[in-house]
Amino acid sequence: xxxxxxxxxxxxxxAALLVLLYWVLPEYHSGNLARILVLAIYAMGYNLLFGYxxxxxxxxxxxxxxxxxxxxxxxxxxxxxxxxxxxxxIAASIAISVCIGxxxxxxxxxAFMIVTxxxxxxxxxxxxxxxxxxxxxxxxxxxxxxxxxxxxxxTQPDTRYFFALLxxxxxxxxxxxxxxxxxxxxxxAIRENEERARMLGYNVQRLKLLAIITSxxxxxxxxxxxxxxxxxxxxxxxxxxxxxxPLLWVLLGGAGTTIGPLLGCAFMFYLIDLSxxxxxxxxxxxxxxxxxxxxxxxxxxxxxxxxxxxxxxx
Amino acid sequence: MLELKQVGxxxxxxxxxxxxxMNVKPxxxxxxxxxxxxxKTTTLxxxxxxxxxxKGTLSFNNVSLNGxxxxxxxxxxxxxxxxxxxxxxxxxxxxxxxxxxxxxxKGTSTKDKVLELFPxxxxxxxxxxxxxxxxxxxxxxxxxxxxxxxDLILLDEPTEGLQPSMIQLIRDVTIKMRDExxxxxxxxxxxxxxxxxxxxxxxxxxxxxxxxVTASSVQNNPAMLTRYLGV
Numbered sequence: 001x002x003x004x005x006x007x008x009x010x011x012x013x014x015a016a017l018l019v020l021l022y023w024v025l026p027e028y029h030s031g032n033l034a035r036i037l038v039l040a041i042y043a044m045g046y047n048l049l050f051g052y053x054x055x056x057x058x059x060x061x062x063x064x065x066x067x068x069x070x071x072x073x074x075x076x077x078x079x080x081x082x083x084x085x086x087x088x089x090i091a092a093s094i095a096i097s098v099c100i101g102x103x104x105x106x107x108x109x110x111a112f113m114i115v116t117x118x119x120x121x122x123x124x125x126x127x128x129x130x131x132x133x134x135x136x137x138x139x140x141x142x143x144x145x146x147x148x149x150x151x152x153x154x155t156q157p158d159t160r161y162f163f164a165l166l167x168x169x170x171x172x173x174x175x176x177x178x179x180x181x182x183x184x185x186x187x188x189a190i191r192e193n194e195e196r197a198r199m200l201g202y203n204v205q206r207l208k209l210l211a212i213i214t215s216x217x218x219x220x221x222x223x224x225x226x227x228x229x230x231x232x233x234x235x236x237x238x239x240x241x242x243x244x245x246p247l248l249w250v251l252l253g254g255a256g257t258t259i260g261p262l263l264g265c266a267f268m269f270y271l272i273d274l275s276x277x278x279x280x281x282x283x284x285x286x287x288x289x290x291x292x293x294x295x296x297x298x299x300x301x302x303x304x305x306x307x308x309x310x311x312x313x314x
Numbered sequence: 315m316l317e318l319k320q321v322g323x324x325x326x327x328x329x330x331x332x333x334x335x336m337n338v339k340p341x342x343x344x345x346x347x348x349x350x351x352x353x354k355t356t357t358l359x360x361x362x363x364x365x366x367x368x369k370g371t372l373s374f375n376n377v378s379l380n381g382x383x384x385x386x387x388x389x390x391x392x393x394x395x396x397x398x399x400x401x402x403x404x405x406x407x408x409x410x411x412x413x414x415x416x417x418x419x420k421g422t423s424t425k426d427k428v429l430e431l432f433p434x435x436x437x438x439x440x441x442x443x444x445x446x447x448x449x450x451x452x453x454x455x456x457x458x459x460x461x462x463x464x465d466l467i468l469l470d471e472p473t474e475g476l477q478p479s480m481i482q483l484i485r486d487v488t489i490k491m492r493d494e495x496x497x498x499x500x501x502x503x504x505x506x507x508x509x510x511x512x513x514x515x516x517x518x519x520x521x522x523x524x525x526x527v528t529a530s531s532v533q534n535n536p537a538m539l540t541r542y543l544g545v
Contacts, residue, residue, distance in 0.1 A: 182416045189402050189413045196400035199362055201388030201417040201462065256404075 004180065007258075007314040011176050014259065015169045022161050032273065034161045036266050037168040038225045039245075043253070043261030044175050045218025046246035051255035052179055053211040054191030058243050059100070059116030060219050062123040065238035066096045067220025069127065069134060072233035075146045077133065082149045086224055093220020094213060096123075101212035105205060117243065124238040139234025147228055160229045167225055168262075171218060176258045176314055178214070187211055188256075219246075252293060254302030258314045263301045315339050316361070316392075316466055316497060321370035322521075323360040330356045332521040334370070338466065338497045343488065345500045345508045345529070348518035349543060354501040355397060357518065358468045361499075362394045363387045374466060388417065393464035397471045397501075399455040403444035407435055410443050410454055414461030428457045431487050449480030456487060466497045473504055485511055505543065509533050517542040 018037070022030050042064055049055045070089030074080050080088075104115045128136045147154045154160055178184050186207050189197040198204045227233040236242070245268075246261075253264025271289055276282035297304045306313040316338040323331040331353050338344040346354050359365040361372060363384035372379040374390050382390075402410050415425055429436045432453040438446065443454060452472055459467060469488065473481040481504075489511055492498050502508045508515070512529040519542060532538055 182412075185405075185409060185413050185416065188405060188409075192402035192404055193400050195364065195384075196396070196402070197413075198384045199364070199388065199394050199396070199400070200414055200458070201385050203383075203385045 003312045003314075006312050007176060007180070010310075010313070011173055011258070014262070015165075015172065018165055018168075022158070022165075027157060030161050031157060032269065033266075034157075034164040034229065035226075036262070036269050037164040038222055038229060039249070039269070040262040040265045041168055041171045041225065042219050042222035043246045043249040043265050044171055044258075045215045045222065047250045047255060047257075047261045048175065048178070048187070048218065049211050049215035050247065051250055051257070051260070052184060052191060053187045053208060054194075055208065055211065056113050056247070057104075057116040057212075057215075058113045058240070058247070059104075059118070059120030059123075060215075060246055061238050061240065061242035062100065062116075062120040063093055063097060063216035063219035064223035064226075064242055065123060065127065065235075066092045066216075067223030067225075068227045068233045068237055069223075070220065071224040072140045072142060072227045073133060075142055076140050082147070082154075082228065086228070089220060089224035090217060093217045093223075097213040097216025097220075098209075100216070101209045105208055105212070117240065120238070120240065120243050124235060124240070127235040127238045134233075134235065137235050139232055139236075142227065142231040142233070144231070147231060154229055155231065164225065164229055167221070171221070172258065172262075175218075179258060179314060183207070183210070191256075248290065250300075252290065252300055254300030254304075254306070257300070257302035257306060260300050260302035267301065315375065316499065317371075317373045318357075318361070319371045321357075321360060321367050321372060323356055323365045323367050325356075325365065329368075330365075330521050331360060331367075334360075334518070334521070334523050336516045336523050336526055338499050340465065340497045341492060341495050342513045343492050343498045343500055343511055345502060345512040345515045346518055347502075347505065347508070347515055347543060352518045353521040354518055355470055356521075358394065358396075358470055358499070358501060361387070361392070361468060388462055388464075391462060391465040392468070393459035393462055393466070394468045395452075395455050395459045395470065395472060397474065399451050401443040401451055401454060401458075404442065406440050406442055407446070407454055408439040410458050411435075411461060414458035418462045424461060424463060428460050431460070431490065432457050432483075449476050449483070452476060452480065452484060456484070460491070464496060466499070467491060469498065469500045469502075471502055472500075473502065473507060481507060505539060 021033060046060050049057055067089040070092035071085045074085035074088045100119050104112055107115050127134045144155050152159050154163055186202050190204055190207060194204055249264035249268055250261055252267055254260030271286050272282060275285035302313060318334050318336050321331055321334040334357055346357060348354050356365055360367050363382055367380060374392060377390055379387060402413060411425055434450060435453055435457055446454060472484050488498060509529050509532055514526060515529050515532050516526040517524045
């Protein structure tokens with residue numbers, strides 16, 4: 001069995017396991033898992049840029065919010081159905097990714113981080129400023145009637161879970177394919193040695209821009225799915241906190257691995273969920289766990305699995 | 315043929331190259347010698363577009379290289395093996411070679427041809443580049459550069475820090491590439507190793523090409539080495 005077959009089998013196994021989990025887990029946890037799956041798409045998008053291309057963005061909440069507001073505002077104000085609203089959301093994510101990518105790529109390193117952060121903050125403030133339409137911090141609550149796709153009510157726990165799983169699985173396989181394609185290899189080459197990649201003849205700027213657009217689109221798709229499945233879009237999702245989250249998920253799960261974002265997202269979600277049951281200072285416990293994990297598993301959970309058990313892990 | 319005429323280049327405000335004029339013909343190993351800081355590596359980087367020439371002209375096969383972006387230079391079939399190898403250390407040997415092949419859309423036959431030159435790499439295709447020995451890393455750096463089937467190869471101290479058997483192998487491959495018609499511009503510190511394979515030698519002093527002579531004339535005139543290199 002070659003590496004590609006093993007990788008395909010692993011991704012299939014993960015998808016099958018997630019199907020099975022719906023019937024195994026209590027409703028509370030399957031509800032959580034639906035949320036984790038949607039956020040994992042966001043983390044996968046972030047991972048493409050950070051883990052594979054080596055670009056550290058602190059402004060991804062802007063892309064997430066672009067998708068979220070693209071869908072919510074369309075459903076709420078334009079009174080369109082889910083499919084066109086989803087298309088508007090994706091178009092908004094692509095458009096913003098192109099603009100931000102084009103401008104932010106004029107900088108590198110720390111400046112890139114700061115510029116992306118500033119754009120995201122501008123987006124956050126814009127969402128607050130346009131409160132008449134976005135309802136600011138209060139947010140938009142989507143009506144149940146608006147969250148129906150081809151007569152399937154996405155507000156029900158089972159349809160919500162399987163819709164989240166479907167989108168996640170598609171993105172999961174797409175990312176696995178992408179990172180093993182020529183494009184993915186070129187991104188890794190840029191991460192490893194940008195100057196060398198340029199010397200080999202790669203148009204590094206163009207590839208980086210494509211990485212930002214792909215990453216931003218995935219993040220926007222995640223934001224749109226989140227609003228659609230959980231019925232809410234608020235300015236909080238455009239805040240800096242939501243730019244930091246995917247970074248933490250990817251670092252914990254394993255940057256530059258396809259399965260790492262899901263692991264990191266699930267780990268952090270339950271770390272906060274469980275620790276908050278014991279103490280109000282749950283962020284302290286979460287923080288200590290994160291520090292320990294970073295110290296003893298600097299390549300993240302999937303990094304440890306790759307190093308110790310599965311060296312072929314994509 | 316690579317042709318440099320009165321080329322100058324600077325790092326920010328610091329002018330490093332003042333007047334570099336030389337040419338490298340097909341089927342020739344042309345060696346660039348000079349003291350540390352004379353501008354050897356900068357000359358190679360200027361040819362590759364990594365440092366912008368602020369005066370003079372550069373052309374290869376009658377195509378001007380002035381104004382081309384760094385990523386456009388390899389499309390002229392110019393390959394560069396930098397000092398320090400510049401490998402993609404997280405990638406395997408096979409993936410490093412694939413990255414070299416992909417950019418010019420080269421396929422399996424080119425890969426086989428390249429691996430024929432370095433049979434040792436064939437045995438280590440799945441190994442990560444960072445786990446290779448220094449000599450193997452150098453082989454991989456050269457193999458990857460050859461993936462674009464270059465007409466001009468720029469080699470920056472390819473034998474630096476290698477054991478004698480590896481040096482011999484690198485020399486043999488360099489000669490083979492020359493015999494197949496490639497033009498080779500070689501920067502090397504090991505003068506003995508250079509003179510035995512070079513056809514012509516250019517001496518660079520403080521960013522200026524001081525003299526270009528045949529390798530045999532240098533061998534017959536050790537005073538030249540003392541004058542330009544202090545050896």
